[in-house]
Each structure stands twice: as structure tokens, then as C-alpha cells.
Amino acid sequence: MESNALWRDMVVRLTIGIIGVLPVTMICCDQVCQASVNSCGCSTTSGAVSDSCAAESGVYSDAGNSCGESLFGCIPPLTSSPLFDSCSDVQKSLADSGIVFNANVAQFYMGVVDGGINQSGRYSGHGDYIANIDGDKLLGMKGMFVKVRAEHRFGQSMAGTTGTFFPPNVAADLPVADSETLYLTNVLFTQMFSETFGVFAGKLDTLDGDQNAFASGRGIRQFSNVAFVATPIGLRTTPYSTLGAGFVILQDLEPVFTFSALNATDTAGTVGISELFRDGVVLVPELRLPTTFFGLPGHQLIGGTWSSRNYVSLTQDPRIILPSVPIARQNDSWSLYYNFDQFLFVDKNDPKRGWGLFGRAGIADEKTNPIGWFLSGGVGGNSMIPGRKDDTFGAGFYYSGTSSNLAPLLSAALGGVGDGYGTELYYNVAVTKWFSLTGDAQFLTPARESVDSSVLLGLRGVVSF
Numbered sequence: 001m002e003s004n005a006l007w008r009d010m011v012v013r014l015t016i017g018i019i020g021v022l023p024v025t026m027i028c029c030d031q032v033c034q035a036s037v038n039s040c041g042c043s044t045t046s047g048a049v050s051d052s053c054a055a056e057s058g059v060y061s062d063a064g065n066s067c068g069e070s071l072f073g074c075i076p077p078l079t080s081s082p083l084f085d086s087c088s089d090v091q092k093s094l095a096d097s098g099i100v101f102n103a104n105v106a107q108f109y110m111g112v113v114d115g116g117i118n119q120s121g122r123y124s125g126h127g128d129y130i131a132n133i134d135g136d137k138l139l140g141m142k143g144m145f146v147k148v149r150a151e152h153r154f155g156q157s158m159a160g161t162t163g164t165f166f167p168p169n170v171a172a173d174l175p176v177a178d179s180e181t182l183y184l185t186n187v188l189f190t191q192m193f194s195e196t197f198g199v200f201a202g203k204l205d206t207l208d209g210d211q212n213a214f215a216s217g218r219g220i221r222q223f224s225n226v227a228f229v230a231t232p233i234g235l236r237t238t239p240y241s242t243l244g245a246g247f248v249i250l251q252d253l254e255p256v257f258t259f260s261a262l263n264a265t266d267t268a269g270t271v272g273i274s275e276l277f278r279d280g281v282v283l284v285p286e287l288r289l290p291t292t293f294f295g296l297p298g299h300q301l302i303g304g305t306w307s308s309r310n311y312v313s314l315t316q317d318p319r320i321i322l323p324s325v326p327i328a329r330q331n332d333s334w335s336l337y338y339n340f341d342q343f344l345f346v347d348k349n350d351p352k353r354g355w356g357l358f359g360r361a362g363i364a365d366e367k368t369n370p371i372g373w374f375l376s377g378g379v380g381g382n383s384m385i386p387g388r389k390d391d392t393f394g395a396g397f398y399y400s401g402t403s404s405n406l407a408p409l410l411s412a413a414l415g416g417v418g419d420g421y422g423t424e425l426y427y428n429v430a431v432t433k434w435f436s437l438t439g440d441a442q443f444l445t446p447a448r449e450s451v452d453s454s455v456l457l458g459l460r461g462v463v464s465f
Contacts, residue, residue: 098137102130103465106220108155108169110440110458116162117451124155124172126220130186143193149186149205151175162444163451164420165320165370165400169458170226171219173318174207175241175268183268185241195253201245203272206238206262210303211288213341214358214380214394220462224440225424226319227376227398231337233362235319236369237307238284239266243276251290260284264309280308280332291342298342298356306334311368320370330368337362337374347382353389355381358396366403370410373401383427390430397423402447410447420447436462 091101106128111121128151135144157177158169167173175183185205192198207218210230215222219229226232244262248255263272264280286303311330339360346354359377366372378396382389399421402410410417422444429437438460445453 096137098134098139100132100134102128102132104128104220104462106171106460106462108172108224108458108460110158110169110224110456112161112454112456114455115452116444116454116456118161120161122156122158122161124153124157124169126171126174127152127154127182128218128220143191143198145190145192147186147188147190148184150182150184152180152182153177154180158456159318162442162454162456163446163448164422164444164454165447166225166227166232166398166420166422167319168424168442168444168456169219169224170229170319171224174219175205175318177318179269181269183241185268190248196250197247198250199245199247203241203243203267204262205241205268206284207240209238209284209286210234210301210337210339210360211299212301212339212358212360213299213343214356215339215341215360215376215378215396220460221428222380222392222394223396223424223426224458224460225398225422225442227374227400227422228378228394228396228424231339231360231362231374232320232371232400233335233337233364233369233374234284234303234305236364236371237282237305237309237333237335238262239264239282240319241268242266243272244282246284254290256287256289258284258286264307280310282307282309293342294344296343296346296354296356297351299340301339302337304334304336306332308332330365333365333368335362335364335369343381345381345384347389350389353382355379355384355393360398364403366406370403370406371400372403375399388429392428392430393426395423395425397421400447414448414450416449417447418449421445434464436464438462 094101104127105125107123107125109121109123112119129149131148133146133148135141135146151174153172153174153176155172157167157173159167159173159177162168175185184203186203188200188202188204190198190200207230208216210216215228217223217229219226223229239262242263242265244260246258246260249257260283262282262284263276264282265275265278267275283306284303286301288299288301291298291300309332311333337360339358341356341358343354343356345356357377357379360374362374364371364373376396376398378394380394380396381392383391383393385391399419401419402417422442424440424442426438426440431437440458440460442456443453444456
């Protein structure tokens with residue numbers, strides 16, 4: 001009965017929320033479309049490369065693009081409406097001038113229906129607003145691109161309900177947990193010197209690093225749990241939003257190597273100039289090579305992080321749920337990670353659609369990182385149900401090994417700590433051109449030995465405009 005009531009509450013809340021968002025989209029045309037259908041806000045680990053490769057179609061490119069965005073980031077329309085058609089005309093006009101807007105508002109209603117710490121349903125949301133500027137089209141500055149991203153969260157966090165280290169709904173906690181302020185998390189300048197080499201500098205967010213065709217999506221397009229959005233191994237050393245610079249090497253307009261030098265502390269809520277490198281630097285190299293195993297597309301990625309920051313405690317981070325406990329002073333920290341995506345089926349009529357396997361693995365410095373090692377894997381892609389080719393799905397499993405060095409400290413704070421693991425299943429329905437609805441189920445066993453395994457059910461509605 002409790003579970004049925006939770007589902008009814010989910011549907012009611014999301015319906016009310018979606019109706020509440022529609023007036024925002026009505027303003028779109030009146031304000032010369034301050035937000036638009038999805039464009040290529042390009043980013044790898046650093047969010048380095050930016051272009052308007054989706055300006056004409058209004059959809060994300062796939063795994064073979066130069067954008068580093070997720071493969072199924074935007075679903076082609078099943079239906080249309082005069083409102084969005086009118087906005088699309090304005091958007092196309094702006095894109096022809098070199099300005100491409102992309103915005104979405106994601107709303108979630110999730111709840112623990114069994115086990116965990118708190119069995120209750122919670123409503124939350126996340127707004128994401130991106131502008132990509134082509135300097136050549138707009139200002140005649142050939143090879144110059146600018147990416148600006150503003151985002152905010154609202155509602156109740158799921159942190160603390162399941163007892164796991166990884167938030168089951170990471171987008172609802174970003175960019176700053178417990179704050180509903182709009183934050184500027186990207187102001188990134190990229191200068192391409194050729195079709196294969198460019199440099200970048202500015203403020204950037206790192207959530208689009210560790211890209212995977214079937215397990216990325218920023219928590220709003222594919223999986224919701226951070227364990228399947230990016231490797232948790234690198235979260236300890238890499239801030240979410242901070243100042244940085246670096247370079248990118250492309251092959252066939254796709255980033256294959258990125259190197260970033262980042263400020264060691266998160267500055268999502270500030271400009272960041274006064275904090276620049278005050279607490280150290282983070283170096284992030286990442287290599288992502290396209291493959292054609294079995295004659296089908298895929299990628300092999302290897303990356304790492306090294307931070308010179310002085311670590312003296314497990315500080316709070318919206319991407320990982322930990323107590324603030326002191327640790328022995330350490331002068332640096334590191335992590336290594338790997339991931340792959342491999343198509344097993346590609347639609348012969350549309351090579352951008354298909355499904356396949358993904359996997360991740362990583363290790364980290366156990367003196368400073370609460371996660372000593374990590375494994376995950378699963379399947380995802382476009383739906384195999386006849387007539388639903390624009391729907392997407394995913395199923396994944398992760399296992400997280402707690403650091404043997406920090407386990408005693410965590411046990412003292414949390415009452416016994418072992419390893420954690422979990423499963424997430426989702427199915428995303430492309431309802432219209434601008435609205436998708438996702439059903440999500442998670443089965444989580446926390447590292448905290450005093451907390452029972454939990455079952456979490458949820459709905460996610462995303463309005464894109």
C-alpha cells in the first residue's frame with residue numbers, strides 16, 4: 001500500500017510541476033528565446049570544445065561528434081507544437097548568427113519504499129541553461145568559441161535517505177547542495193588553431209568528463225545515480241566547478257585527448273579569481289579513442305587525476321555523501337580510471353541509434369579518498385520495443401570498495417563500514433519533442449553496515465526548450 005501511494009504521489013507532483021514549467025516556455029518567444037532546444041555544449045573532462053553542430057537540427061549529435069555530450073542527449077520529436085515551432089525559427093536565426101541556446105528543466109519525484117534510512121517521497125528539480133557562441137559567425141574571430149552555463153537546483157535532496165555514499169539523484173544536488181540560487185558554472189573560452197588542436201581557459205564544470213555513450217547524461221538524460229554518471233573515483237580530487245585551462249586534440253572532429261590544469265577547490269558560488277591555485281592545482285589528462293570492434297562503433301577511455309591540495313578532512317561534496325571527519329594530513333592525492341562503451345546493435349537506417357554495453361573501473365589514493373576502488377557495468381541505448389525507437393533505456397550494476405586506510409575513521413562516524421553496491425534500471429519515454437518521462441528503480445546496499453539495503457522508485461520529467 002505504501003508503495004502504491006508513493007507512485008500516485010509521484011504522478012500528481014510531476015504533473016503539477018510540468019504544468020508549472022509550461023508558462024516559462026511561453027515566455028520563450030517573447031524574450032527572443034533565451035533558451036532553446038538542445039545544442040552541442042561541448043565538453044570533455046574540462047568542457048573544452050564548443051560548437052553549434054546541432055544548430056540546424058536542434059538535437060545532440062551522437063558518440064561520434066566533437067561535443068563530448070551523451071549519445072542520446074536529445075530525442076527527436078514524436079509530436080510538435082506551434083509554440084516550439086515558433087521558437088525553433090527564432091533559435092535557427094540566432095544560430096545562423098553564431099548564438100545557440102540550450103535549456104532544460106528536470107523534475108524528480110523519488111522515494112525509498114523499503115529499507116534505507118528515511119522511507120519518504122521527495123520532490124526536487126534542476127534547471128540547466130547553456131549558451132554556445134561561435135566567435136567566427138558572431139564576431140569574425142575564427143576558431144573562437146565561448147560556452148556559458150548557468151544552473152540551479154530546487155526542492156528536497158535524496159541525500160541521507162538510502163545511507164549510501166553515492167547520491168541516487170545527483171542532478172538534484174548540483175551545483176551547490178542546499179542552495180536554490182542560480183550559479184554560473186561555466187564561462188569557458190576555446191580557441192581552435194586547426195581542426196585537430198585547440199586551447200581553452202575559464203570557468204568550467206567537470207561533470208561531462210569520463211564520457212560514455214550509455215552512462216553519462218549529467219543525471220537528467222540517462223542514469224540518475226552518480227555511480228553511472230561519472231566515475232566516483234575522481235570526485236575527491238576534481239572540483240565540480242572551478243577555474244582552469246588546458247588543451248584538446250581532436251580526430252575527425254571528436255576529442256581524443258584532453259589535458260586540464262584546474263584550481264583545486266570548488267568555486268561554483270564565486271568568481272574564483274581570489275582562490276585561484278591558493279590550495280593547489282589538479283592535473284587531469286584523459287584519452288578517449290574511438291574503436292570499431294565487431295565492425296560497430298565504440299570507445300576506450302583512460303584518464304587520471306593528480307591534486308597537490310593539502311587534505312586534512314573528508315569535506316562535504318554534493319556528488320558524494322560523507323561525514324566531515326578529520327584525516328591524517330596528506331599533501332596530494334591521485335586517481336586512475338577507465339571506461340568503455342561498445343555498440344552491439346546499430347539501426348541500419350540511422351547509425352545514430354542503437355544499444356550496447358558499458359563499463360567502468362578505477363582506483364584511487366586510499367590515504368585521502370574514501371573510495372579505494374570502483375567497478376560498474378551494464379547495457380543501454382535506444383529502446384528495442386517496436387515503434388518506440390526514440391525511447392531509451394539502461395540497466396547497470398556498481399561495486400564500490402571502501403578505502404582500507406579510511407575505513408576505521410568512517411566506521412567511528414557511521415557505525416561500521418564495508419563495501420557498497422547497487423543496481424539502477426531506467427526507461428525513458430520520448431513523450432513529445434520537448435518532454436520526456438523516465439521511470440527509475442534502484443536497489444542499493446550501502447557501505448554502512450548498520451543500514452539495511454533499500455529499494456528506491458522514482459519518476460523524472462524533463463522539459464527541453
